[in-house]
Amino acid sequence: MNSQTKICQNCKENFIIEPEDFQFYGKIDVPPPTFCPECREIRRIAFRNERALYKRKCDLCGAMVVSRVSPDKPYPMYCKECWWSDRWSSLDYGKEYDFARPFFTQFEELLNSVPHVSIFNSNVVNSDWVNQETDDKNCYLNVGGHYNEDSAYNTYELYGKNSFDNLWFLNGEFGYENIYCKRCYKIVGSRDCFDCRDTFFSSDCRNCSNIFGCAGLRNKKYCIFNEQHTKEEYEAFLKEHPISSFHAYEKEKSRAREVWESIPHRFASTNKSVDVSGNFIDESKNAHHCFFAEKVENAKYFYITGWIRDSYDLTSHGAAELAYECSSGGGEYDAKFLSYCMSGDPLKQMHSSHLQYCFALVSCEHCFGCVGLRNKQYCILNRQYTKEEYEAHVPKIIAHMKELHYQGKNGRVYGYGEFFPIEIAPFGYNETAAMDYYPLTKEEALARGYSWCDYESDTKYEFSDYAIPENIADVQDDILEKVLKCEESRKPYRIVPMELQFYRQMGLPIPRKAPLQRHKDRMARLLPRKLFRRECQCMGENSSNGIYGNTRTHSHGKGKCPAIIETPYSPERPEVVYCEECYQAEIY
Numbered sequence: 001m002n003s004q005t006k007i008c009q010n011c012k013e014n015f016i017i018e019p020e021d022f023q024f025y026g027k028i029d030v031p032p033p034t035f036c037p038e039c040r041e042i043r044r045i046a047f048r049n050e051r052a053l054y055k056r057k058c059d060l061c062g063a064m065v066v067s068r069v070s071p072d073k074p075y076p077m078y079c080k081e082c083w084w085s086d087r088w089s090s091l092d093y094g095k096e097y098d099f100a101r102p103f104f105t106q107f108e109e110l111l112n113s114v115p116h117v118s119i120f121n122s123n124v125v126n127s128d129w130v131n132q133e134t135d136d137k138n139c140y141l142n143v144g145g146h147y148n149e150d151s152a153y154n155t156y157e158l159y160g161k162n163s164f165d166n167l168w169f170l171n172g173e174f175g176y177e178n179i180y181c182k183r184c185y186k187i188v189g190s191r192d193c194f195d196c197r198d199t200f201f202s203s204d205c206r207n208c209s210n211i212f213g214c215a216g217l218r219n220k221k222y223c224i225f226n227e228q229h230t231k232e233e234y235e236a237f238l239k240e241h242p243i244s245s246f247h248a249y250e251k252e253k254s255r256a257r258e259v260w261e262s263i264p265h266r267f268a269s270t271n272k273s274v275d276v277s278g279n280f281i282d283e284s285k286n287a288h289h290c291f292f293a294e295k296v297e298n299a300k301y302f303y304i305t306g307w308i309r310d311s312y313d314l315t316s317h318g319a320a321e322l323a324y325e326c327s328s329g330g331g332e333y334d335a336k337f338l339s340y341c342m343s344g345d346p347l348k349q350m351h352s353s354h355l356q357y358c359f360a361l362v363s364c365e366h367c368f369g370c371v372g373l374r375n376k377q378y379c380i381l382n383r384q385y386t387k388e389e390y391e392a393h394v395p396k397i398i399a400h401m402k403e404l405h406y407q408g409k410n411g412r413v414y415g416y417g418e419f420f421p422i423e424i425a426p427f428g429y430n431e432t433a434a435m436d437y438y439p440l441t442k443e444e445a446l447a448r449g450y451s452w453c454d455y456e457s458d459t460k461y462e463f464s465d466y467a468i469p470e471n472i473a474d475v476q477d478d479i480l481e482k483v484l485k486c487e488e489s490r491k492p493y494r495i496v497p498m499e500l501q502f503y504r505q506m507g508l509p510i511p512r513k514a515p516l517q518r519h520k521d522r523m524a525r526l527l528p529r530k531l532f533r534r535e536c537q538c539m540g541e542n543s544s545n546g547i548y549g550n551t552r553t554h555s556h557g558k559g560k561c562p563a564i565i566e567t568p569y570s571p572e573r574p575e576v577v578y579c580e581e582c583y584q585a586e587i588y
């Protein structure tokens with residue numbers, strides 16, 4: 001089948017379905033999508049609440065707990081202990097399928113009747129305020145990570161220790177304000193660095209130590225702003241330019257980013273991968289339009305994924321095969337249109353299979369349109385069936401979904417093959433990850449037919465009459481009792497004890513912004529999850545914008561590089577962007 005151009009029924013923009021896409025849709029027996037890839041992702045992550053946390057009572061035991069469900073939501077919420085207990089059964093909410101009404105109408109009723117769990121974390125110690133995390137100890141406001149200790153304010157930190165304010169930080173210790181760094185020790189304000197230690201404000205460095213404000217280095221030590229120094233000179237520089245004061249920290253960070261922009265940028269960050277497109281891809285094969293992906297194969301339209309093969313359209317997902325349009329889970333085989341479905345250990349093995357249109361299922365098989373089930377088989381709308389009844393019933397429901405569509409807002413129409421309508425998402429748009437990546441005002445969200453949460457706690461904070469000291473050396477323990485005001489959002493925030501200890505140990509100033517604002521600032525620094533087709537900027541002897549002069553002769557000689565690249569760097573950006581061959585010639 002040839003490629004086809006479609007019009008997205010949400011944003012009304014054109015998008016292309018390629019022949020290999022049709023092959024995949026045929027393989028898993030679903031019709032082609034009617035939403036473009038970006039609108040499909042927005043729809044998925046509009047069901048994912050990461051950071052909007054509240055204090056509310058469990059509707060079963062009455063205990064006051066940390067919850068991702070605000071008190072004004074129309075559905076019940078159980079604390080973790082109650083939700084995972086045998087004190088209730090999700091099968092009690094089961095309904096017989098009604099062929100007179102659209103499927104999504106019936107699913108929405110089920111979604112709003114079955115109790116939701118207060119927060120998604122498991123096997124955590126002294127870590128009540130982490131969400132979408134497992135196996136944490138002494139962690140606070142971490143999201144989406146696993147196996148962390150003494151860490152806070154991280155997004156997708158895995159196997160980390162003593163680290164704060166990082167995004168996609170793996171196997172690291174003593175990390176602060178980093179993006180996409182792996183196997184690093186004592187690293188600050190850096191991005192895309194692997195196997196580095198004692199590294200400050202550096203980018204795209206590998207196996208380096210004792211570097212400051214550097215970019216594109218390999219196997220180096222004692223470098224300052226990409227210039228080689230002796231050990232004594234480097235140590236003298238650190239003493240003369242401490243980053244323990246707030247304004248010095250900001251000044252050195254700004255100087256470093258000038259160095260980052262002065263050298264060639266690889267068109268995309270990929271490692272040990274073949275036939276891939278996107279950015280930040282590791283150990284993958286035949287993976288396209290993928291971002292922050294590790295160990296994926298035969299994949300397309302992925303974001304924050306790992307250990308997956310033969311799948312399309314996954315977000316925040318791990319360990320899956322033959323999966324399509326799924327978010328916030330993992331450990332599945334033959335999975336379609338799922339949110340918050342998982343196995344006992346989604347990173348290591350698959351325990352869930354043959355699921356469609358399910359929300360918050362754990363280790364289930366052969367379920368359709370279910371919510372909150374655990375260790376169940378052959379269920380439809382939370383009602384138990386025999387294997388024979390289930391196999392006879394599901395094809396009839398699919399046929400019915402293709403005929404009787406759910407009418408959403410703004411003319412959107414949903415039938416079989418579409419993810420859950422964004423109209424029935426259990427969270428307000430502003431509570432979800434969609435707001436992180438695709439921010440909207442309340443007016444914009446409502447105009448698009450998305451919901452909005454206006455709930456605000458009646459807890460009132462009185463800001464402390466307190467000026468944060470410029471230098472961490474002057475900060476006393478009394479700061480732990482102060483209510484600080486974010487200099488940008490004007491929202492209250494506090495410093496917690498392990499955070500203060502970390503800043504002192506690392507010699508870092510107290511941040512002037514609240515944790516949520518710091519997270520938003522990190523997200524704003526990410527490249528877009530879009531690919532731009534453009535020319536390599538190498539002109540033979542220098543870059544096309546005149547910023548960089550080549551140090552070596554490239555294979556194409558002194559003339560312009562003929563390579564066409566697909567890159568997340570848009571043509572309007574200031575960075576020098578080289579193709580793989582020209583980049584490798586300069587960064588070695």
